Amino acid sequence: MLATVSPIGLIETHVGNLQDPRASHGILHKLLDILIIKICAVICEADNFVAIAVYGKEKEEWLKTFLELANGIPSVDTFERLFARLKPEALQKSVISWTELAYPFDGE
Numbered sequence: 001m002l003a004t005v006s007p008i009g010l011i012e013t014h015v016g017n018l019q020d021p022r023a024s025h026g027i028l029h030k031l032l033d034i035l036i037i038k039i040c041a042v043i044c045e046a047d048n049f050v051a052i053a054v055y056g057k058e059k060e061e062w063l064k065t066f067l068e069l070a071n072g073i074p075s076v077d078t079f080e081r082l083f084a085r086l087k088p089e090a091l092q093k094s095v096i097s098w099t100e101l102a103y104p105f106d107g108e
Helices: 007-015 031-043 049-058 076-085 088-102
Strands: none
Touching: 007 031, 007 088, 031 049, 031 076, 049 076
């Protein structure tokens, strides 16, 4: 099953039901794009929102190969505001669900 689903599709399957806490009239960046930028940045050891935004700017051309990024990379403020409003438990549940499917743990 995993071979037929793109990596982005796999992540979207698990985080796609997160409720976007932003007002619909002011959204410039897709929730999925922001989440994937943060996941990639954290994997690369970004440990704060400034580092995440810097990572996004430095990797923008590469990120555009698989993300929409119609309005470029979100600002530091956008990352901070979004993650301050997301429900941490729902985000954690979605990310754990994705990682368990992507990287099954066999107990060893």
